[in-house]
Amino acid sequence: xxxxxxxxxxxxxxxxxxxxxxxxxxxxxxxxxxxxxxxxxxxxxxxxxxxxxxxxxxxxxxxxxxxxxxxxxxxxxxxxxxxxxxxxxxxxxxxxxxxxxxxxxxxxxxxxxxxxxxxxxxxxxxxxxxxxxxxxxxxxxxxxxxxxxxxxx
Numbered sequence: 001x002x003x004x005x006x007x008x009x010x011x012x013x014x015x016x017x018x019x020x021x022x023x024x025x026x027x028x029x030x031x032x033x034x035x036x037x038x039x040x041x042x043x044x045x046x047x048x049x050x051x052x053x054x055x056x057x058x059x060x061x062x063x064x065x066x067x068x069x070x071x072x073x074x075x076x077x078x079x080x081x082x083x084x085x086x087x088x089x090x091x092x093x094x095x096x097x098x099x100x101x102x103x104x105x106x107x108x109x110x111x112x113x114x115x116x117x118x119x120x121x122x123x124x125x126x127x128x129x130x131x132x133x134x135x136x137x138x139x140x141x142x143x144x145x146x147x148x149x150x151x152x153x
Contacts, residue, residue: 082109102138
């Protein structure tokens with residue numbers, strides 16, 4: 001299973017690279033259903049001037065449209081960084097089955113780092129979480145983006 005997880009995360013990394021190339025925080029996501037990528041997303045906050053235009057939100061909307069349902073109960077999300085509280089909440093509301101992320105986010109991560117929304121005991125849905133998939137690659141892209149930002153403000 002590890003090899004297939006690496007494949008899907010590498011596809012999420014391709015989305016993150018698109019964000020990087022567009023001068024967006026390089027986060028990418030793909031949603032997999034029945035072994036097929038049904039949705040892709042990358043951060044578009046700056047481009048759309050929309051604080052909710054995170055990779056995960058864009059992918060969730062696309063997947064729901066593709067499947068014609070608000071429930072993604074048999075789907076898995078692969079994302080390059082641990083989702084924030086907004087995205088983690090959206091994953092719970094969409095009832096996504098599995099969350100696989102690359103790099104942890106010690107500042108805003110809402111899947112165990114700062115808070116744990118995806119498996120909060122008072123919420124009505126739990127998500128199976130796998131972390132650290134292609135972690136070095138996911139972390140590198142983010143670090144490189146912010147290094148360049150500091151160098152050229």
